[in-house]
Amino acid sequence: METTGTFKLIKTVLKTEGYNLNKMRDTIYLLSSKANCYQFLDRVTYEKIISGEITF
Numbered sequence: 001m002e003t004t005g006t007f008k009l010i011k012t013v014l015k016t017e018g019y020n021l022n023k024m025r026d027t028i029y030l031l032s033s034k035a036n037c038y039q040f041l042d043r044v045t046y047e048k049i050i051s052g053e054i055t056f
Contacts, residue, residue: 021046 002010017023021043028041033056039045048054 019046 002013004010017025019028019041021028021041029038030041030045031037032039045054
């Protein structure tokens with residue numbers, strides 16, 4: 001993650017990337033309420049979130 005000279009996160013970059021897998025360079029994890037653990041956000045799960053099949 002990019003930081004400023006005082007080690008603060010550059011929020012404009014975070015806002016632009018959001019959790020869009022096409023823009024994100026880092027690995028994204030989400031907390032699964034069904035499995036009660038963190039899971040890697042893959043393309044299939046991402047599409048289900050976008051379509052509304054998975055809600056939070």
